Amino acid sequence: MSLPTKPPAPAARPVKVSIVYCAACGYEPQTLELVGTLMHTFLYDLAAIEIIPWQDGAFDVVVDGDLIHSMYEHGGFPEHATIIQAVRERLARSA
């Protein structure tokens, strides 16, 4: 009989990710794809993933209070790798 695998211990200080998306613009697929990527990549190391409907073509991603991507400033949607890197950096700082 095999013993159940223990779930990985969560990070010492999990990271919060907030995503603001333009609700009238059809950005739901991009938002939900990013949410799925974050959930699969980080499991318990995220304190929360906050999804915030907004307007005027916005798509912003903030990690622990730091703006990582803004459609207004950077144009387009972020590469998932950029957001993953930002989360990893903040997890490393708190380790």
Place this chain on the structure above:
Amino acid sequence: MAVTRERFEQGMTYEAYKAQMTRNRERLEENEQLLKLAPEDVQFFAENPLHVLVLTEDWCGDAIANVPIVGRLAAESGTLNVRIFLRDQNLDIMDQYLKHGQYRSIPVFVLFDQEFRELGHWIERPAAMTEMQGKMLDELYATAPELAGIERGASMAQLPEAARNRLMKAFGDFRAETRELANGMVVRELRELVARNQAQIA
């Protein structure tokens, strides 16, 4: 390359555009129904037949607000030949009408006379409305307790929920309260565009 008559005719009619909308059609049609046009404005356009090229997208708030104005003017004057192009599928046209030479802002209305000479174009919203919204936000950030200490350019994702809710309410109230004023400004600016450029061509 300037928009040719042939390229113009590739656009959708206003009704065909509405029929293929995948979002915000109800809001656009509501704006169309609620719009009040002054008889003298309808008469002006009735006396000035035009071809009107529109660049738009379903998700754009300014387009949902302002494209119905062109639709109603066309319906009531009987003299505006409107053709609608989706911005992201027609960047060859969009990139001829960039706001400040940089931004693919929409909606864009390009006006042509009966000889298909371009009279001018109009982009996004009346400048005065942008200024009014800016002043509204200045006052809000200065007085609303929910926004105390918050930097004006901060991302919505960095704001507390109460601050975001306050801003969303303020935007909604502003749009509702200034709708008629904004509509009047759009019509006036389109009239001025026609009158000014017709005088230059004559």
